[in-house]
Amino acid sequence: MMNMGGPSTIPEVHDFLSRLFHDRDLIPLPFQRFLAPVIAKRRTPKIEAQYTAIGGGSPILSWTRKQGAEMCALLDELNPASAPHKPYVAFRYASPLTETCLNEMRADGVKRAVAFSQYPQYSCSTTGSSLNELWKVSNDQGGWGGNGEVEWSVLDRWPTHPGLVDAFAHNIRSVLAQYPPEKRNQVVILFSAHSLPLEIVNRGDPYTAEVAATVFSVMTKLGFSNPWRLTWQSQVGPRAWQGPQTSDSIQGFAKLGQKDICLVPIAFTSDHIETLYELDIEVKEEAEKAGVHLTRAESLNDNPIFVRALADVVSTHLNAYADGSIGPTSKQIGLRCPGCTNPKCGRTKEWLARGGKPVTA
Ligand SMILES: C=CC1=C(C)c2cc3[nH]c(cc4nc(cc5[nH]c(cc1n2)c(C)c5CCC(=O)O)C(CCC(=O)O)=C4C)c(C)c3C=C
Ligand code: FES
Numbered sequence: 256m257m258n259m260g261g262p263s264t265i266p267e268v269h270d271f272l273s274r275l276f277h278d279r280d281l282i283p284l285p286f287q288r289f290l291a292p293v294i295a296k297r298r299t300p301k302i303e304a305q306y307t308a309i310g311g312g313s314p315i316l317s318w319t320r321k322q323g324a325e326m327c328a329l330l331d332e333l334n335p336a337s338a339p340h341k342p343y344v345a346f347r348y349a350s351p352l353t354e355t356c357l358n359e360m361r362a363d364g365v366k367r368a369v370a371f372s373q374y375p376q377y378s379c380s381t382t383g384s385s386l387n388e389l390w391k392v393s394n395d396q397g398g399w400g401g402n403g404e405v406e407w408s409v410l411d412r413w414p415t416h417p418g419l420v421d422a423f424a425h426n427i428r429s430v431l432a433q434y435p436p437e438k439r440n441q442v443v444i445l446f447s448a449h450s451l452p453l454e455i456v457n458r459g460d461p462y463t464a465e466v467a468a469t470v471f472s473v474m475t476k477l478g479f480s481n482p483w484r485l486t487w488q489s490q491v492g493p494r495a496w497q498g499p500q501t502s503d504s505i506q507g508f509a510k511l512g513q514k515d516i517c518l519v520p521i522a523f524t525s526d527h528i529e530t531l532y533e534l535d536i537e538v539k540e541e542a543e544k545a546g547v548h549l550t551r552a553e554s555l556n557d558n559p560i561f562v563r564a565l566a567d568v569v570s571t572h573l574n575a576y577a578d579g580s581i582g583p584t585s586k587q588i589g590l591r592c593p594g595c596t597n598p599k600c601g602r603t604k605e606w607l608a609r610g611g612k613p614v615t616a
């Protein structure tokens with residue numbers, strides 16, 4: 256289960272930010288090795304305060320472990336032929352890192368594994384970075400797992416999986432049910448996803464289109480019961496990012512007289528500072544000042560519909576792989592972005608297409 260991860264405790268915040276700012280797949284900086292530590296150090300107090308405000312750390316590891324355990328219990332029933340199934344967590348910027356994950360798999364003698372991205376929508380800056388890291392750690396000198404020790408397949412995206420869409424629709428309906436019937440279908444459903452720098456969007460990154468696909472599937476499931484928009488949050492730094500921004504959009508709607516808004520975080524499946532701090536504290540305060548009554552759909556976390564969806568995504572993949580109707584990767588992952596200049600992408604994708612085996616002469 257691959258994801259970015261988050262600091263479970265306050266003392267882990269600095270190392271989390273340091274790894275994040277060192278990642279050239281996420282943020283290519285000039286003089287990265289010198290600038291990354293400086294920016295990470297400067298940003299640490301602010302981010303520590305945010306994690307303190309949400310209870311002293313990111314809940315992502317505990318949610319991921321719970322999701323993994325429940326998903327595998329379901330998988331043992333659904334796919335007895337490949338049982339027992341066991342979840343391993345590989346975070347990009349926080350513990351447990353890819354290295355720890357592979358060491359655990361090695362100790363357990365794992366021979367078959369699915370690299371399962373926990374980002375439903377694919378971006379080269381998120382899932383792509385995690386896969387590049389998997390290549391690096393498993394292929395580096397002394398690394399394990401990248402030379403045929405493990406038969407790998409990849410679940411790189413699942414933006415419109417019916418179970419995922421159902422889980423989002425269920426959480427939205429639960430919030431709408433709290434409104435009086437005469438207001439219920441007037442509430443604006445405001446889907447909010449983490450933004451991307453426009454350089455990445457314009458390189459041809461699939462993320463914005465896949466997020467829009469999730470949103471459209473959820474609205475289809477809801478029978479287009481309400482007006483809706485997709486907006487983008489959490490931009491950092493001076494570069495241009497995909498807009499419109501979530502907070503600006505709420506202010507814009509307020510000016511237009513639209514004062515009932517229900518926020519839906521659509522590109523991350525567990526709670527994290529961007530829901531618990533940015534949306535629930537910062538954005539909510541600004542909205543209230545503008546006279547907007549803001550509600551939020553719960554994150555998917557351990558929603559049973561969502562956990563069943565995770566099991567179904569994997570089960571369907573295992574069956575299709577076993578009967579030969581799919582290979583180790585999706586067709587889509589083989590196609591690099593038209594503007595890609597990152598040699599790591601090519602190397603990782605070729606290795607994954609071989610199911611994690613070395614090149615044979
Ligand atoms: C699908 C989700 C995410 C995308 C896409 C994404 C892209 C992206 N992020 C940054 C920079 C930062 N992100 C930070 C934290 C953070 N990012 C996401 C998700 C996505 N990011 C999450 C869930 C979190 C919080 C982790 C948690 O609490 O569990 C941070 C650190 C916080 C801060 O300093 O503000 C930075 C920096 C870029 C540049 C980027 C696209 C290239
Ligand atoms: S940046 Fe998208 S494939 Fe390299």
Ligand SMILES: [Fe+2]
Nearest residue numbers: 259449450489
């Ligand atoms: Fe981010």
